[in-house]
Amino acid sequence: xxxxxxxxxxxxxxxxxxxxxxxxxxxxxxxxxxxxxxxxxxxxxxxxxxxxxxxxxxxxxxxxxxxxxxxxxxxxxxxxxxxxxxxxxxxxxxxxxxxxxxxxxxxxxxxxxxxxxxxxxxxxxxxxxxxxxxxxxxxxxxxxxxxxxxxxxxxxxxxxxxxxxxxxxxxxxxxxxxxxxxxxxxxxxxxxxxxxxxxxxxxxxxxxxxxxxxxxxxxxxxxxxxxxxxxxxxxxxxxxxxxxxxxxxxxxxxxxxxxxxxxxxxxxxxxxxxxxxxxxxxxxxxxxxxxxxxxxxxxxxxxxxxxxxxxxxxxxxxxxxxxxxxxxxxxxxxxxxxxxxxxxxxxxxxxxxxxxxxxxxxxxxxxxxxxxxxxxxxxxxxxxxxxxxxxxxxxxxxxxxxxxxxxxxxxxxxxxxxxxxxxxxxxxxxxxxxxxxxxxxxxxxxxxxxxxxxxxxxxxxxxxxxxxxxxx
Numbered sequence: 152x153x154x155x156x157x158x159x160x161x162x163x164x165x166x167x168x169x170x171x172x173x174x175x176x177x178x179x180x181x182x183x184x185x186x187x188x189x190x191x192x193x194x195x196x197x198x199x200x201x202x203x204x205x206x207x208x209x210x211x212x213x214x215x216x217x218x219x220x221x222x223x224x225x226x227x228x229x230x231x232x233x234x235x236x237x238x239x240x241x242x243x244x245x246x247x248x249x250x251x252x253x254x255x256x257x258x259x260x261x262x263x264x265x266x267x268x269x270x271x272x273x274x275x276x277x278x279x280x281x282x283x284x285x286x287x288x289x290x291x292x293x294x295x296x297x298x299x300x301x302x303x304x305x306x307x308x309x310x311x312x313x314x315x316x317x318x319x320x321x322x323x324x325x326x327x328x329x330x331x332x333x334x335x336x337x338x339x340x341x342x343x344x345x346x347x348x349x350x351x352x353x354x355x356x357x358x359x360x361x362x363x364x365x366x367x368x369x370x371x372x373x374x375x376x377x378x379x380x381x382x383x384x385x386x387x388x389x390x391x392x393x394x395x396x397x398x399x400x401x402x403x404x405x406x407x408x409x410x411x412x413x414x415x416x417x418x419x420x421x422x423x424x425x426x427x428x429x430x431x432x433x434x435x436x437x438x439x440x441x442x443x444x445x446x447x448x449x450x451x452x453x454x455x456x457x458x459x460x461x462x463x464x465x466x467x468x469x470x471x472x473x474x475x476x477x478x479x480x481x482x483x484x485x486x487x488x489x490x491x492x493x494x495x496x497x498x499x500x501x502x503x504x505x506x507x508x509x510x511x512x513x514x515x516x517x518x519x520x521x522x523x524x525x526x527x528x529x530x531x532x533x534x535x536x537x538x539x540x541x542x543x544x545x546x547x548x549x550x551x552x553x554x555x556x557x558x559x560x561x562x563x564x565x566x567x568x569x570x571x572x573x574x575x576x577x578x579x580x581x582x583x584x585x586x587x588x589x590x591x592x593x594x595x596x597x598x599x600x601x602x603x604x605x606x607x608x609x610x611x612x613x614x615x616x617x618x619x620x621x622x623x
Contacts (some may be wrong), residue, residue: 179302179303179462179465179466179468179469180302180303180304180306180307180459180462180463180465180466181462183310183455183458183459185441185451186527186530186531188438188441188531188534191531191534191535192436192437192438192440192534192538193437195437195440195534195535195537195538195541195542196434196437196538196541196542196545197538197542198434198542198545198546206433206435207433207434207435207439207443207618207620208430208431208432208433208434208435208614208615208618208620209435209439209443209615209618209619209620209621209623210435210443210620210623211430211620212623213226213331213615213620213621215430216428216430216615216620217335217428218427218428218429219338219421219425219426220421221338221418221419221420221421222334222335222338222420222421225334225338225407225411225418226331226334226335228411228413229330229331229334229410229411229412230327230330230331232411232412232413233326233330233410233411233412234412235326235330236323236326236327236330238326239319239322239323239326240323242319242322242323243316243319243320243323245319246315246316246318246319246320247316247319249312249315249316250312250313250315250316252312253308253309253310253311253312253313254309254312256300256305256306256308256309257300257305257309258297259295259296259297260294260295260296260297261293261294261295262293262294263291263292263293263294263479264291264292265290265291265292266289266290267287267288267289267290268286268287268288268290269285269286269287270285270286270287270288271285286483287483287484287485288481288482288483289480289481289482289483289484289485289488290479290480290481290482291479291480291481291488291489292477292478292479292480292481293477293478293479294475294476294477295475295476295477296473296474296475296476297473297474297475298471298472298473298474299471299472299473299474301469301470301471301472302465302466302469303462303466304462304463304466304467304471307459307460307462307463307466308459308463310455310459311455311456311459311460311463314452314453314455314456314459315452315456317448317452318449318452318453318456321445321446321448321449321452322445322449323445324445324448324622325445325446325449325622327445327621327622328445328616328619328620328621328622329616330410331616331621332612332613332615332616332621333410334407334410334411335612336609336612337403337406337407337410338407338420339426339605339608339609339612340403340605341400341403341404341407341418341420342420342421342422342423342426343423343601343602343604343605344396344399344400344403345400345420345422345423346422346423346424346601347396347598347601348393348396348397348400350594350597350598350601351389351392351393351396351594351598352393354389354594355386355389355390355393358382358385358386358389358590359386361382361386362379362382362383362386365378365379365382366379381587382587385587385590385591388591389594404416404417404418423601423604423605426604426608428608428611428612430615432545432548432611432614434541434545434618435618437538439618439619440534440537440538440541440618440619441534442619443618443619443620444533444537444617444618444619445619445622446533446537447530447533447534447537447619450526450529450530450533450534451530453526453529453530454523454526454527454529454530456526457519457522457523457525457526457527458523458526460519460522460523461516461519461520461522461523463519464512464515464516464518464519464520465516467505467512467515467516468505468512468513468516469504470502470503470504471502471503472500472501472502473500473501473503474498474499474500475497475498475499475500476496476497476498476499477496477497478494478495478496478497479494479495480493480494480495481493481495537617537619540613540616540617541614541617541618543613543617544610544611544613544614544616544617545614547606547610547613548607548610548611548614551603551606551607551610552607554603555600555603555604555607558596558599558600558603559600561596561599561600562593562596562597562600565589565592565593565596566593568589568592568593569589569590569592569593
């Protein structure tokens with residue numbers, strides 16, 4: 152009798168399993184396909200210098216782009232110690248845990264427990280008279296449950312968790328890219344400030360000597376007090392500029408300390424004249440942003456995750472097939488608890504179809520559709536912003552490169568004007584105001600030339616980051 156019952160249950164289980172397998176072909180969930188972005192990437196960089204080569208500057212390691220030994224040392228320290236980097240790593244660990252959970256979705260759930268129950272019955276009740284007023288029951292049971300992935304819900308959940316994990320990796324890569332950009336920008340700013348400070352100190356020394364000479368001429372009756380006061384004013388103006396530059400250096404060093412997760416301190420560095428980025432500024436095709444820009448990669452994975460969760464929400468409209476089994480030992484007497492006669496087992500298979508559920512299933516589906524559309528729009532917006540950053544950085548570099556020649560010509564012309572003013576003044580054909588104006592203009596032009604050189608470097612750094620370079 153028992154054998155026939157077992158065969159009956161086995162045959163039913165096989166029918167349910169066969170049903171689950173055959174219905175896999177009727178999956179409700181869809182496979183992800185990247186949206187058509189050809190129109191959005193065609194003229195993304197707004198330049199006539201369109202390339203057909205898929206390689207870009209972003210494919211070059213940051214160690215090849217930045218060759219200054221001090222800068223490379225600081226970048227390595229930042230990648231090791233920066234707080235934002237370490238936070239991003241913890242996000243990856245969390246994403247990996249969720250991905251493992253998604254991978255386990257196909258496995259059955261298994262639980263086990265043991266219990267001892269004592270029940271006191273009324274002596275006048277129907278059962279109390281036969282049991283002497285109390286019942287003891289000892290039970291040890293294991294429960295096994297498994298849901299068949301008929302509509303692809305478990306598969307979509309798994310893919311959603313995997314997309315979340317990839318998004319956390321892309322977020323970490325984005326932090327690396329931003330950190331490298333920030334360290335390089337801060338370092339180049341420091342060496343530019345050093346160059347400006349050096350010029351300012353030279354100017355101060357020249358003006359100090361000029362003040363001494365003017366005071367001697369005034370005592371000799373060759374100039375008035377006005378000339379002395381004007382030169383003293385220029386000297387003090389340069390001293391104020393020195394203090395301001397030193398303040399900027401101090402604050403910039405503190406900013407670098409934050410990036411390196413160090414206490415505020417002074418950092419060794421090279422000179423501005425030694426800075427040169429020789430890596431070719433290759434654009435590549437706009438489509439490469441989909442594989443190089445970490446924020447674009449993260450945005451696409453966010454869209455994939457929302458897409459898969461929409462699949463899950465849609466699958467909730469359909470019935471779910473579950474198989475469950477339980478078994479163990481059950482006895483009214485402790486000494487017989489684990490006896491073979493105390494064994495019991497249950498096997499249940501069933502389909503559950505939601506009918507009226509306070510609109511929860513439909514609401515979840517509609518919300519998931521809205522979130523999927525939001526993620527798609529964010530993906531497209533992120534791609535557009537990436538293209539804008541590449542376009543801005545490229546145009547900025549070319550503009551600064553063109554300006555540099557004019558800056559140098561300006562400095563040379565002003566130096567000649569300064570020299571000629573001194574000659575004319577010595578021969579009585581000019582006044583001190585002309586000379587003072589020429590000297591002030593030379594200082595401003597030299598400082599602007601340094602700013603121009605700095606902007607060239609920063610434009611390359613921004614271009615490299617905009618293409619998605621730095622994390623490889």
